[in-house]
Amino acid sequence: MIRVVLPSHLRKLGGTGSEVHLEIEGQATVARVLDALEARYPSLSGTIRDHATRQRRPFLRFFACEEDISHQPLDSPLPEAIASGKEPLYVIAAIAGG
Amino acid sequence: MSKARVLVGTRKGAFILTADGKRKTWDVSGPFFNGWEIFHMKGSPADPNRIYASQTNSWFGQVIQRSSDGGKTWEAPGGGVGKSPQGWPTGESNRFVYDVSAETGKPLTTHQWYDGTQHPWEFKRVWHLEPSPTDPETVFAGVEDAALFRSTDGAHSWQELAGLRGHGTGPNWQPGAGGMCLHTIVLDPKDANRIYIAISAAGAFRSDDAGKTWKPINRGLHSQYLPDKNAEVGYCVHHIAMNPARPGHLFMQLHGGVLRTDDAGDLWTEVGAGLPSDFGFPIDVNSHEPQTIYVIPIDGDAGRIPPEGKLRVYRSRTGGGDWEPLTKGLPQQHCYVNVLRDAMAVDQLEPCGIYFGTTGGQVYGSADAGNTWEAIVRDLPSVLSVEAQTLP
Numbered sequence: 411m412i413r414v415v416l417p418s419h420l421r422k423l424g425g426t427g428s429e430v431h432l433e434i435e436g437q438a439t440v441a442r443v444l445d446a447l448e449a450r451y452p453s454l455s456g457t458i459r460d461h462a463t464r465q466r467r468p469f470l471r472f473f474a475c476e477e478d479i480s481h482q483p484l485d486s487p488l489p490e491a492i493a494s495g496k497e498p499l500y501v502i503a504a505i506a507g508g
Numbered sequence: 509m510s511k512a513r514v515l516v517g518t519r520k521g522a523f524i525l526t527a528d529g530k531r532k533t534w535d536v537s538g539p540f541f542n543g544w545e546i547f548h549m550k551g552s553p554a555d556p557n558r559i560y561a562s563q564t565n566s567w568f569g570q571v572i573q574r575s576s577d578g579g580k581t582w583e584a585p586g587g588g589v590g591k592s593p594q595g596w597p598t599g600e601s602n603r604f605v606y607d608v609s610a611e612t613g614k615p616l617t618t619h620q621w622y623d624g625t626q627h628p629w630e631f632k633r634v635w636h637l638e639p640s641p642t643d644p645e646t647v648f649a650g651v652e653d654a655a656l657f658r659s660t661d662g663a664h665s666w667q668e669l670a671g672l673r674g675h676g677t678g679p680n681w682q683p684g685a686g687g688m689c690l691h692t693i694v695l696d697p698k699d700a701n702r703i704y705i706a707i708s709a710a711g712a713f714r715s716d717d718a719g720k721t722w723k724p725i726n727r728g729l730h731s732q733y734l735p736d737k738n739a740e741v742g743y744c745v746h747h748i749a750m751n752p753a754r755p756g757h758l759f760m761q762l763h764g765g766v767l768r769t770d771d772a773g774d775l776w777t778e779v780g781a782g783l784p785s786d787f788g789f790p791i792d793v794n795s796h797e798p799q800t801i802y803v804i805p806i807d808g809d810a811g812r813i814p815p816e817g818k819l820r821v822y823r824s825r826t827g828g829g830d831w832e833p834l835t836k837g838l839p840q841q842h843c844y845v846n847v848l849r850d851a852m853a854v855d856q857l858e859p860c861g862i863y864f865g866t867t868g869g870q871v872y873g874s875a876d877a878g879n880t881w882e883a884i885v886r887d888l889p890s891v892l893s894v895e896a897q898t899l900p
Binding site for chain 1: 570603
């Protein structure tokens with residue numbers, strides 16, 4: 411089970427709780443986490459990665475185990491602590507600045 | 509007695525204003541979608557309880573919302589339509605992907621970028637939603653980078669009408685400062701095949717075959733930004749309005765110019781003489797008097813503010829020309845707000861109600877065709893769009 415923490419706007423839009431729990435088959439990667447997230451909460455489709463390019467939206471970052479993994483390929487394996495559910499994967503929105 | 513409902517999109521959510529037919533006392537509900545930009549909301553003429561909304565922001569992109577109860581509750585309609593291999597629903601309602609298929613689409617062409625180089629089309633947001641006059645499940649979306657999409661299943665899924673983007677003049681289309689947006693969609697209520705659209709900065713286009721093929725309709729327009737004075741495209745059209753009772757007669761607010769056409773856009777004629785500025789964004793037509801039009805002049809070259817700090821709606825009862833300032837109830841000193849292109853609307857009540865919202869967060873209304881004005885609300889977030897509905 412993988413735990414995902416979303417920005418508040420996306421929690422509200424998707425109607426999720428404070429933390430999303432997802433089951434992933436095979437190697438845990440950001441891409442697979444997003445596939446499962448979008449499948450369960452279709453209104454979140456396109457809000458984290460672009461519909462067409464499948465790339466991360468530029469005002470969002472992925473944090474895992476206190477590291478910014480945003481610039482790693484989306485199919486890179488996630489750390490064991492994320493894959494096992496010990497630590498959550500954070501989707502972080504840029505500060506609004508105003 | 510009939511009622512009026514005014515749909516207000518702002519930089520920080522949506523608001524719905526309702527009043528009885530007198531339009532003196534207003535109920536304000538919202539914010540809906542707090543914290544999101546609501547570029548546009550519009551109700552279906554065929555079912556006023558069906559309202560579509562474009563919810564967007566720089567962080568999370570585009571979301572389409574719809575209501576089936578007049579704006580009391582909302583849903584992102586994509587859930588439950590497509591099914592993933594695992595059996596989960598797929599979120600098609602937010603998916604605006606340019607059609608590049610060999611069968612129905614066009615290659616992903618390029619348009620001009622700010623620096624004059626060519627740039628591929630990239631979807632950014634929905635600027636305008638135009639529901640069909642006859643079918644609540646059919647709605648058109650004008651998007652940035654400029655293209656036209658249509659849904660025939662209540663915004664569950666969207667298909668591009670790719671003939672517009674692939675028209676052939678795309679390499680000469682260019683973004684204005686706000687982006688290369690398709691911001692105006694006018695549907696002919698008497699001819700379902702006829703559609704008008706406008707793009708900043710490409711110009712106006714018309715389809716006579718329900719969106720399959722398009723022709724530019726920019727003859728008579730001028731632009732100081734184009735070296736070729738007879739250019740077919742490249743014009744920064746700000747808005748187009750038409751009284752549904754008089755299709756083919758349209759009015760345009762251009763980036764410098766107010767124009768009219770009486771032949772469905774084949775030729776446009778300047779009618780802005782006498783205005784304090786021929787620059788502005790919105791333009792609209794009185795519901796009962798197809799020759800009575802309204803504009804809000806803005807100083808185009810000096811900061812996009814009302815000339816002399818006076819917020820004035822100008823009315824022409826002759827389809828352009830003989831302009832009269834309408835000022836009663838509007839601030840006539842120290843006013844420096846702007847009114848954006850989709851932020852003025854008319855209702856169908858008698859006398860015609862007119863509404864507009866400002867970048868300062870005021871929504872003004874007139875229940876007497878513009879003679880007098882009153883602020884319905886004063887302190888909303890910056891207003892992006894205003895639409896009016898008339899309810900039984």
